[in-house]
Amino acid sequence: MSNIPIIILKEGTEEIQENRARKQNINAMIAITELVKSTLGPKGMSKMLVDSLGDCTITNDGAEILKGLDIENVAANMMVNVAKSIDEDIGDGTTSAVIFSAKLLENALELIDQSIHPKPITHGYKLAADKALEIIKKIAVKISTDDDVILKNAAKTAMNSKNIGGLKDFFADLTLKAVKHIMDDDGNTFSKVGNIKIVKASGKSLKESELINGVYIEKEKLNSGMPDVVKNAKIAVIRRKLDVVKTEFDAQIQISSPADIQGFLDQEEKILRDYLKIFKDLGISMVVNSQDISDKFSAFLAKEGIAAIKNLGDSDMKAVMKAIGAKRVDNIASLSETDLGFAETVKFEKIGDNNYTLFSGCKNPKSVSILLKGGLDKILDTVEITLNDVLSVIAKTIDTKTVVAGGGAVYMELAKRLKTYSNEISGKAQLAITSFALALEEIPKTLIKNAGLEEIEKMTELRAAHKTDEDKWMGIDTITNTIGNNFEKGIVEPAELVNHIIKAGSELANLILRVDRIISAKGSGMPGM
Ligand SMILES: Nc1ncnc2c1ncn2[C@@H]1O[C@H](COP(=O)(O)OP(=O)(O)O)[C@@H](O)[C@H]1O
Ligand SMILES: [Mg+2]
Incomplete structure (x- = not known):
């Protein structure tokens, strides 16, 4: 073999190697996360989005904010795509997934700085994710499709972080009725949520919104006769x-x-x-x-x-x-x-400015519409996005029939059990499992921070509240600012949502950690720049 170097990259190609590559990716992802972190939970702040045409939207929906970003860094873009996929698969949980995966990566960087190789870190993360899913399976509460109280609670929990005014109960009722209409015994209600048509009519009050047993089509009759x-x-x-x-x-x-x-x-x-x-x-x-x-x-x-x-x-x-x-x-x-x-x-009727044909009393009662009435168009648009999320969450809960308590409860319990589990694992992977547990705690921590509460104090209280298995649903309610049994308080979400956040978040983190080189073609612009 000769010692002449083999040039495999074209002139002008830039190459970033090893930890510098990782750091650059992870820092870009953390920067994106900071944008949406303050929107998490009931006390999340809104963001004003201004598009290239100067149109402005105010939203506290993490998914909406991420969709509107024009991101150059490839890794950060991957994170946005994970968020989008969660939005499609579940209809909720985007912000949480982003916060979790960014924290996993931030914690991994700390380990790397302590000269730990990424291999045991990704291994530990994989072990922790599998264990977390196993724990969720064990602790999640089974429900039936006529547990209306719990189903409505899941709807209301999803609405807690949205601007829906005092109409949470009203819309929980309406959306549950709508989903029950299209419910299918084959466990595939989620895929049929699109059959629930939301029709917006401006001018009236949101409280007059109603469920209509039929289908609205935006068409008018062809001849006045x-x-x-x-x-x-x-x-x-x-x-x-x-x-x-x-x-x-x-x-x-x-x-x-x-x-x-x-x-x-x-x-x-x-x-x-x-x-x-x-x-x-x-x-x-x-x-x-x-x-x-x-x-x-x-x-x-x-x-x-x-x-x-x-x-x-x-x-x-x-x-x-x-x-x-x-x-x-x-x-x-x-x-x-x-x-x-x-x-x-x-x-044939005119609603707001549009002409509709309404088919009602149909052969197939599984077609329903939500006629959304209310003031400004912008408000109706926001409520429509919210209701679509809520419909998805209810359908997912009906299909999977298991729920966990939100407000950080499930993440605190997982973190606690993972810390115990890490003791069974030897070597550097053990450190990674602890890092994983801490990344889960980032969600309750952010909820607390966004509510303006004392972070360290409340986190200590929360950890202390998880003593025995009976305490598994102890969480924070940032509407009343109290720590207690969130399941009993009705703060519940589909277990599948948490499964998804854990799977997608850890897979993304591991994917990024395995990257040890960034090779950018001439003119593509280096990532993060
Ligand atoms: N009353 C409440 N107190 C504290 N946390 C809550 C409450 N209601 C909902 N949450 C939590 O808010 C989080 C969801 O916030 P949200 O802004 O919708 O972000 P995501 O995009 O992740 O759905 C979940 O962890 C949920 O459990
Ligand atoms: Mg949400």
Whole structure:
């Protein structure tokens, strides 16, 4: 072997090695965390976000803040992505996940500074994460899907950190009812939360918001002669341009003389009349089309007392079909009774500034809408985001049927048990497990700090409160500023939320710790710069 160095990087490539690489990544991640840390919990502060167009949003939702950031550091971006994935998988817990993973990394840096190699640290973190999940499984409380008090408590806990005024109970009730409507025995309620449509109507008070057994589609009737309300509607759902240029009868139209024009018009009229006859024969009183309907045909329908809406998008089509139990038909000549859907009432109404078609009393009662009424548009937008989170949390709780106590309780108990567990592990991994436990405590610590309470004093009290296994739910309530049994106080969250925070947080930390080199292509800009 020769001693000539082999150059494998192109000129201009920058390379950062070993601990300097780690430090740079971790510091960027800590910087991002600082941005959202003060939003955690009921006493979290809001942030004002100003986008590149100067539009301003005020929010205390960690996920919203992170989504709005334009981050250059790759590692910090990975953290934002973990937060986003938690938001998608659970609908809540973003800020906690970010705080936890950043603290894991900060603690790892301290160990590295004490000349401990990252290998035993990542090993210890993995052991601790597995153990933590095992402990959660053991201590979490099993519930059933009709434990409405606990389900509502989970909803209210998720709302504690949101600006929803005095309407927590009201919305807990409303959202639980909505989720129960779409609940499925197959344990997949979470994936169906999208079936709950939130429709915003400005102008009234939030307290007048209501659950509507049906589906709202933002469409207006095509012709003013059509009825405003259709009772016992027999509904055809079609995907067919209701015009005459191209017909399903494949008519060839050639025009060469004025007489032909009359012929063509007759032909056009005939085709439209054929369509109309099919609808009339089947007793159809409402037509829903994903494609266009000409003005002429709309007038024909109106004359027969048939209502119609057109140009529906995919998700609206799906929502309608599901609600009314209809099959979509492309070829109108093949339309039959079994394809049709049913709704007790189809109503066209204006809510706020928008026109809606409401299908209610449907074949499938699993389609519901939350009609959100309230003052300013910005407030409605915020409430909509909150309710979406809450719906997800309730659905997740229903699907997984296990809850733990929030307000730091579950993290204090995990930390305590992990410290005991670390004694069983020899070598440097033991130190890592202790660091992991301390990173879990960062969540209650932040809740305390954000409530303006004395951090060291309250943390000492909390640790002391976890004496026996019976004390597992001792936590802090930062609304009343008291330490007590948070399960009994109704501060509960789905165990799955905590599982996710632990899994995602520790995986991200380990991934970053394994990076020992940052190689950036020329011009990409070094990370963190
Ligand atoms: N009354 C309360 N007292 C203290 N902590 C609470 C209370 N209600 C909720 N929490 C806690 O607030 C945390 C969630 O805060 P939040 O700002 O929503 O962040 P995340 O984005 O992590 O959901 C959870 O740990 C939850 O247990
Ligand atoms: Mg939350």
